[in-house]
Every structure is written in C-alpha cells, then in structure tokens.
Amino acid sequence: MKSFERFGSLVLGGLEWIGGVARLVMRVARVGPRRPWGVDDIFHQVVELGVRSLPIAMLITLFIGMILTWQFGWGVEDFGATMALGRVVSVGLVPELVPTMLAITVGVKMAAGMTAELGSMKVTEQIDAVAALGADPYKKLVWPRICASTIALPLLIALGNLIAMFGGMLIAELKFGVPAGYFYETYIDELEPLNYIASPVKGVTFGALVGIIGCYQGFNTKFGTEAVGASTTDTVAATAIVIIIADFYLNNLFF
Amino acid sequence: MTEPIIDFRDVTKRFGDHVVYEHMSLQVFPGETITIIGGSGGGKSVCLKMMIGLLLPDAGQVRFHGTSVPDLDERGLSEVRRKVAYVFQGGALFDSMTVLENIGYALREHTTMDDEAIRARALECLEMVGLHTSVAEQLPASLSGGMKKRVALARSIAIQPEVILYDEPTTGLDPKNIKRIGDMILKLQRELGVTSVVVTHDMPMAHKVSDRIAMLYQRAFPFVGTAEAMWNSTAPEIRDFIHGRIRRAGASGAYTGEDDGLRDEEEGSDGIA
Numbered sequence: 185m186k187s188f189e190r191f192g193s194l195v196l197g198g199l200e201w202i203g204g205v206a207r208l209v210m211r212v213a214r215v216g217p218r219r220p221w222g223v224d225d226i227f228h229q230v231v232e233l234g235v236r237s238l239p240i241a242m243l244i245t246l247f248i249g250m251i252l253t254w255q256f257g258w259g260v261e262d263f264g265a266t267m268a269l270g271r272v273v274s275v276g277l278v279p280e281l282v283p284t285m286l287a288i289t290v291g292v293k294m295a296a297g298m299t300a301e302l303g304s305m306k307v308t309e310q311i312d313a314v315a316a317l318g319a320d321p322y323k324k325l326v327w328p329r330i331c332a333s334t335i336a337l338p339l340l341i342a343l344g345n346l347i348a349m350f351g352g353m354l355i356a357e358l359k360f361g362v363p364a365g366y367f368y369e370t371y372i373d374e375l376e377p378l379n380y381i382a383s384p385v386k387g388v389t390f391g392a393l394v395g396i397i398g399c400y401q402g403f404n405t406k407f408g409t410e411a412v413g414a415s416t417t418d419t420v421a422a423t424a425i426v427i428i429i430a431d432f433y434l435n436n437l438f439f
Numbered sequence: 440m441t442e443p444i445i446d447f448r449d450v451t452k453r454f455g456d457h458v459v460y461e462h463m464s465l466q467v468f469p470g471e472t473i474t475i476i477g478g479s480g481g482g483k484s485v486c487l488k489m490m491i492g493l494l495l496p497d498a499g500q501v502r503f504h505g506t507s508v509p510d511l512d513e514r515g516l517s518e519v520r521r522k523v524a525y526v527f528q529g530g531a532l533f534d535s536m537t538v539l540e541n542i543g544y545a546l547r548e549h550t551t552m553d554d555e556a557i558r559a560r561a562l563e564c565l566e567m568v569g570l571h572t573s574v575a576e577q578l579p580a581s582l583s584g585g586m587k588k589r590v591a592l593a594r595s596i597a598i599q600p601e602v603i604l605y606d607e608p609t610t611g612l613d614p615k616n617i618k619r620i621g622d623m624i625l626k627l628q629r630e631l632g633v634t635s636v637v638v639t640h641d642m643p644m645a646h647k648v649s650d651r652i653a654m655l656y657q658r659a660f661p662f663v664g665t666a667e668a669m670w671n672s673t674a675p676e677i678r679d680f681i682h683g684r685i686r687r688a689g690a691s692g693a694y695t696g697e698d699d700g701l702r703d704e705e706e707g708s709d710g711i712a
C-alpha cells in the first residue's frame with residue numbers, strides 16, 4: 185500500500201511538472217516573439233552557451249567518431265568487410281550518436297548552467313526584482329535562453345558531425361587500413377536526405393528542450409542556496425531523460 | 440477624507456496551510472510615510488509584494504489608486520510598477536550587471552532616455568544614497584552588504600516613483616548611513632511628495648520618518664496610528680512590542696526575547712526556540 189501511494193505521488197508529481205513546463209512554454213510563446221526581440225540578449229546567450237561549449241563538444245565528438253569506427257571495424261574485420269566501414273559508421277553517427285551524445289553532454293551542461301544561474305537569481309529575489317522594475321522575467325530571462333540553446337545546439341551538432349567523421353577517418357586509415365578518401369566517399373554516399381534532415385531537427389528539438397527545462401527548473405527553485413543545488417541536480421536527470429525519450433520519438437517519426 | 444493610494448481590504452493570504460494574513464485591512468494615503476513594524480516572519484515583505492502584484496491575495500482586495508492590482512493585465516501591472524518602487528530586503532541587485540547598469544535598469548525599461556542621460560541620472564542617484572562614484576563600474580558581488588542596500592535604494596528611486604516601498608532599508612547599516620537614509624526618505628516626501636511604506640525593526644527610525652505606524656500582529660494590523668498614539672497606548676500587545684517582548688507571530692502567546700530589543704525575536708522565529 186505504501187509503495188502504491190508513493191508510486192501515485194510520483195506520477196502526480198510528474199504530471200504536475202509537465203503541466204508547469206507547458207505553462208512556461210505558453211507564457212514564453214506569448215511574450216517572446218514581440219518587439220523588441222531581445223536580439224542582444226539572445227546573441228549574448230548564444231556566445232555564453234555555444235562558444236563556452238565548443239572545446240568540450242569537439243573533444244567528445246572526436247572520440248565518439250574514433251570509438252564507433254574502432255568498434256565497428258573490429259566487428260566487420262572478421263568478414264573482411266572493412267571497406268564498408270564508412271557506410272556503417274556514417275548512419276550511426278550522423279542522425280543518432282552525434283546529436284544525442286552532444287545533447288546529453290553539452291546540452292545537459294547548458295541546462296544545468298541555466299538552472300543554477302536562474303535558481304540563484306530566484307532565491308536572491310532578482311527575478312522578482314526584474315518584475316518589480318517593470319520588465320517581464322519570461323521575456324528578459326527565459327526567452328533569450330531558450331532561443332540561444334535552440335540555435336547553439338544544432339550548430340554544435342553540425343560541427344560535431346564534421347569532427348566525428350574526421351575521427352572515424354583517422355581510425356579507419358591508421359587502424360584498419362581504409363584509405364581516408366575512400367572512407368569519406370562511402371561515408372557521404374551512404375547518407376540519405378533523411379539523415380541530413382534528422383540531425384538538425386534533433387538538434388533544434390533537443391536545444392529547445394534544454395532551454396525550457398533549464399529555465400523552468402531555475403524559476404521553480406524553492407528557498408535557499410541548497411535549493412539551487414537540488415534543482416540543478418534534478419535538471420541534469422530530467423534533461424537527460426527527456427532527451428532520450430524525444431530521441432526515441434523522433435527516430436520513430438523519421439525511420 | 441482623501442482617497443487612499445494603496446488600499447487593502449479584508450485580505451487573506453496563505454501559503455499552503457500557513458496563513459500569513461486573515462481579514463487584513465490597511466490604507467496608505469498620498470504623501471504620507473507609513474511604517475510597518477512587526478515580528479520576523481510575520482508577513483511584512485509579503486504585504487509589500489502584494490502591493491505591486493508580485494504575490495496575489497487569496498481573498499479580499501488590493502487596490503492602487505482604486506484599481507484592483509490582482510486583476511491587472513501585464514501592461515497595467517507594468518504601469519503600477521513604474522509608479523511604485525520596491526527596495527528589496529536583500530537588495531536583489533542583478534549580479535551580472537554593474538552598479539550603474541543596475542541603477543539604470545528601470546530607466547531603460549520605462550523611458551526613452553538615451554544612454555548618456557541614464558548614466559547621468561544613475562550617478563546622481565548613487566550620490567543621493569551617499570556612495571562614491573568609484574563604485575559605479577563595480578559588480579554587486581564586490582560590494583559590502585550596506586553598500587548593496589544603498590545601491591538597491593538608488594535603483595528604486597532612479598525613475599522617480601510616486602510610491603516607494605522600503606523593505607528594511609537600514610538593517611545592517613552604520614548609524615551615519617541610517618541617518619542618511621532616514622533623511623533621504625523625509626526629503627523625498629517633503630520635496631517630491633513621495634508616498635513611502637517603510638518596513639523596519641528600527642524604532643527610532645520609525646519614529647523619525649513616519650506619519651503613521653502600522654503594527655502587524657497576528658495576521659492583521661490591529662494598530663495603525665501616529666507614533667505618539669502608539670507610545671501612549673495601553674493595549675498589551677503594543678506595550679509588549681515597544682518594550683521588546685514580542686509575541687511570536689502565530690505562537691500561542693509565547694514570549695521570546697528579553698528586554699534587549701528586537702534582535703532576539705528575529706532569531707527566535709528562525710526555529711531555534
């Protein structure tokens with residue numbers, strides 16, 4: 185009985201959370217797309233989120249490319265099919281691994297950063313102060329962040345795709361003796377238009393989710409500095425879960 | 440009698456099961472300075488927040504110049520907030536902006552002043568609160584608590600509001616600056632006719648600046664009147680307050696604190712007792 189009640193309150197809590205997130209989205213959709221657009225704020229956030237995440241995004245995608253190629257290479261070597269390496273690796277990396285891995289690492293980092301920043305603004309009443317000074321906190325604080333992560337994450341993913349391919353090329357050539365040029369040709373050849381679409385669509389979706397969850401969690405931080413820590417931790421878990429589910433759903437849609 | 444500028448009628452406010460106000464009424468009249476005193480955690484900040492719609496009452500009415508604040512749309516609220524400035528208890532300065540950008544925030548939001556004019560006005564306000572212009576380009580994090588408080592004050596007066604809500608403007612300041620803030624409140628009232636609502640624990644300050652004092656006690660304001668009337672009152676809860684033995688809000692008549700003033704009471708309500 186006890187565990188049943190706990191399960192019940194967990195479900196209710198989840199539904200309440202989704203409701204709260206939906207309310208935030210509607211609020212921002214109402215106040216965001218109006219003049220002034222807040223281009224300066226958005227640009228500032230893109231730099232803040234995107235440029236800061238460049239090194240880690242590049243490092244991660246380089247290794248993903250190398251690791252996947254190594255793994256597949258080891259698998260297909262037995263069949264003497266190493267020449268097909270480019271074809272196998274590309275469909276794994278471009279529409280799936282690069283977008284999702286980047287969202288789970290860099291995207292979650294962005295969301296956690298937003299929650300920490302907005303959460304400390306919340307507990308020190310800075311969000312109330314924005315409102316008290318006559319501005320709309322959703323327009324001033326949430327809108328630029330959601331826009332920025334929606335722009336920055338797909339750009340990082342585009343760059344990540346190039347770097348992952350480069351990583352794959354490196355391993356294919358050095359470890360399995362597949363000429364880099366040939367790897368490149370087969371890699372590109374295997375990609376259908378759908379793959380080219382899937383990657384940025386996932387990027388935009390994940391980017392928006394990152395901004396929405398990061399901001400929602402920040403705005404709903406309770407009292408005290410401990411609460412900032414707690415809501416930031418929750419953001420990490422929530423963002424990762426939501427991204428994985430969204431990824432599954434998008435794959436359903438595309439393939 | 441003149442129309443009240445801010446009018447609470449029969450207001451109830453609760454957070455979950457915790458009732459902060461019940462059948463509370465309070466009027467603030469144009470041009471007066473009214474001080475709200477009361478125990479810590481009693482709901483003084485909540486009262487100020489309801490005045491500008493940062494918190495909404497669960498029942499009853501909150502009116503500003505006769506219009507109901509909870510019913511206002513975004514534009515209406517923004518208009519009220521243009522006229523009513525709020526000095527937050529903890530300052531609530533924007534960490535990511537310099538002192539000068541903080542002070543100019545409302546001017547950028549509400550006016551068409553250019554950057555140069557905003558800068559000039561911000562520097563002027565900085566001087567009014569007794570801060571040296573060398574802090575202008577600093578970030579709030581590098582300021583002392585008392586300096587933050589004064590920057591917050593400067594930010595609120597920059598746009599020349601009709602009403603200023605001060606949430607403990609002098610707590611944590613040295614005597615010289617307490618006097619300066621007190622003088623500033625009086626000056627704004629006399630020269631510009633600003634209406635002020637001051638939350639304070641500082642009785643001498645309350646005495647100095649206020650036309651009337653409202654005492655928050657058990658979820659309402661049972662006493663609102665002049666300092667003299669308060670001083671001469673024979674009502675037990677008022678005598679207790681003046682002599683520093685404050686009943687804790689909501690506690691069943693338990694006394695906390697000794698005769699050494701209000702400090703003890705503040706600690707008492709943090710759950711130490």
Ligand SMILES: Nc1ncnc2c1ncn2[C@@H]1O[C@H](COP(=O)(O)OP(=O)(O)OP(=O)(O)O)[C@@H](O)[C@H]1O
Pocket residue numbers: 454459477478479480481482483484485486528
């Ligand atoms: N946003 C909120 N959500 C839930 N409870 C709140 C909220 N704001 C205030 N409270 C509660 O309402 C009560 C009154 O708080 P308030 O901050 O108004 O006290 P106060 O009189 O200003 O005290 P102090 O002198 O310490 O500043 C407290 O018990 C507080 O926990």
Ligand SMILES: [Mg+2]
Pocket residue numbers: 483484485528606
């Ligand atoms: Mg308070």
